[in-house]
Amino acid sequence: MFKVTMFGVGYVGLVTGTCFAELGNRVLCYDTDRQKIGMLNAGEVPFFEPGLAEMIARNAKAGRLRFTDDSRRAVEESDIIVIAVGTPMGHDGHADLRYVRDAAITIAKELNGPKLVVNKSTVPVETGDLVATLINEYRAKDFPVEVVSNPEFVREGSAIADFMSPDRIVLGCSSEKAAETMRHLYAPLDVPVILTDVRTAEMIKYTANAFLATKISFINEIATICERVGADVREVVRGAGSDHRIGTVFFQPGLGFGGSCFPKDVTALHRIAQSRGVTPRLLAAVLEVNDFQLHYSFGKIADHFSGELAGRRIGFLGLAFKPNTDDVRESPALALAELLSAAGAVVQAHDPIARENATAKTGASLHYAADPYEAATGADAIVVATEWNEYKQLDLALLAERMRGSIIFDFRNIYDLREAADAGLTVIGVGRASAVPGRAENRTAGAPVESVL
Structure with missing residues (x-):
């Protein structure tokens, strides 16, 4: 059992924290939004996700899941701190990291012992370095802190099933000790673990989301062609998607992709590429x-x-x-x-x-x-x-x-x-x-x- 603190009770933070509690850990969910914390302590869930309210109630009753707006308590009562705050699109298309920065600085100022800080927010490459730098700069006491990248791959509407039965767990670690701790945290799931460095793990998340968005834009363009030539895109999807290299998941035409992830993440990756001198032609076409x-x-x-x-x-x-x-x-x-x-x-x-x-x-x-x-x-x-x-x-x-x-x-x-x-x-x-x-x-x-x- 680990003592886990979630920084952020938005979609990712609340789902992840609740699922960690379901696995037997003691989880404390922290947020600066007192209204959300008040709702959760009153048994209300601030958004809809199938099965989440029941799981929260069950784990709160068992004493494994708690909620607080006290940052000192959040840091002190933890072995592992998971940053799961929002990274909205900035005015320039880059991911806005202000909440990640705030979380890192808060953790640094409240340190009371060694901590493993896990970045689960979807962030640009090198954000792990930024978090480590901020903690080193602002920490009041010289306790060892290691930063890990552990991107999330849950989908709204099926988040609990995605967490409990994932295709893989991606861990970006800089030491074997951190990797071993994270393996133990996820051990009850008994799924493949991809162990890599922090920057690569951060890139894996952007790559996955950009590829899925690409599939959606691709099949929408194919659908438009089907309309002009008299073909049925549903049969095209069935025929092409029966090839295991292609598949039919995220390969259905419609109004285009939306939500809090794909538009933001593809745009952010596009901007990252441009900032490094790469012309992201395919990403531009997807958008x-x-x-x-x-x-x-x-x-x-x-x-x-x-x-x-x-x-x-x-x-x-x-x-x-x-x-x-x-x-x-x-x-x-x-x-x-x-x-x-x-x-x-x-x-x-x-x-x-x-x-x-x-x-x-x-x-x-x-x-x-x-x-x-x-x-x-x-x-x-x-x-x-x-x-x-x-x-x-x-x-x-x-x-x-x-x-x-x-x-x-x-x-x-x-x-x-x-x-x-x-x-x-x-x-x-x-x-x-x-x-x-x-x-x-x-x-x-x-x-x-x-x-x-």
């Missing part, structure tokens, strides 16, 4: 395609209404950047809803979880519905922007009955074209024919196939 995908999707809707969106009622399904989370940070779904609203459309939005966070970002620009059918009431068109499971089995006949129009812009490809046609609906998807084969009535009269896809 460009992602931006294009959002506006291309908006263009499909606008074109259908001949550019006249003012006053059109749009039933909008999904606002979170992905299902099973309430996170709307950099959400392409929310961005599309805002584009439609700015163009004069009346957006009747529904999301099972993310309404509160969406409202905080958009104010009163969107109208919110209690369920998908209310969102569809009087709608000239439906937009599917987030592939929540509850949207996949909607009664399409009832949906059509509630609507004024008959078009579904299915930007997650969750609906069968024939089933929709049987309900009197036409589906315009991503990378697939919008018309059911042999049903010419589903095409816009006189228009080439490309113009309605």
Whole structure:
């Protein structure tokens, strides 16, 4: 058993700390945000993640998981200190390390013995050196401190499963003693450990996220080509993805990538490359395609209404950047809803979880519905922007009955074209024919196939 302190109770910090407690460690979660700490001590969780609230309650009751805003206590009651603070995108595209700096300085000033400081925040290469330098500069007492890089690879919506059953654990260590401690910390998981140096571990995280973002931009571009040549991107994904070298994970077309990681991390890696004299052509293209995908999707809707969106009622399904989370940070779904609203459309939005966070970002620009059918009431068109499971089995006949129009812009490809046609609906998807084969009535009269896809 280790005494672990988490610096930061944001998404990564709270999930990681709770899972460490679940493995039998004594975990103290520290944050400067007294409101969050107050919520957690009262049994409330500040964000939605499946299974997290139950796991927090179980470990808090067992005495393995506690929360504090006392920095001295946080440092003194630890063997291992995990920095899991936010690294938002700065105005110049680089990762903003102010919270990492603050954490390092706080740790230094409160040192009461030897510590292993683990950087779990997604940070640029050489941040481990920065943390070590700051601790050496500000520490009040001369206790030995070693800095380790241990990047996280959990996904919102499946974070607990990702932590408990990871593909690998990456450890960037500068001594065998630190590596051995970290191996013991993760030993209950019984998974492969990749041991390397600190800078390489930091680069592994950026590389992984940039590659996954690249897969998404790639398949979105392929989807656009499929629309022009009359191919079905779903079958393309199935055929190409059956090759184990490619796979189908993060290989589904849609509105583009979003959330708190991919946009920020690809941009930060792009800036790092430029700062070292490298022209990151591929990374630039990944970002460009992602931006294009959002506006291309908006263009499909606008074109259908001949550019006249003012006053059109749009039933909008999904606002979170992905299902099973309430996170709307950099959400392409929310961005599309805002584009439609700015163009004069009346957006009747529904999301099972993310309404509160969406409202905080958009104010009163969107109208919110209690369920998908209310969102569809009087709608000239439906937009599917987030592939929540509850949207996949909607009664399409009832949906059509509630609507004024008959078009579904299915930007997650969750609906069968024939089933929709049987309900009197036409589906315009991503990378697939919008018309059911042999049903010419589903095409816009006189228009080439490309113009309605």
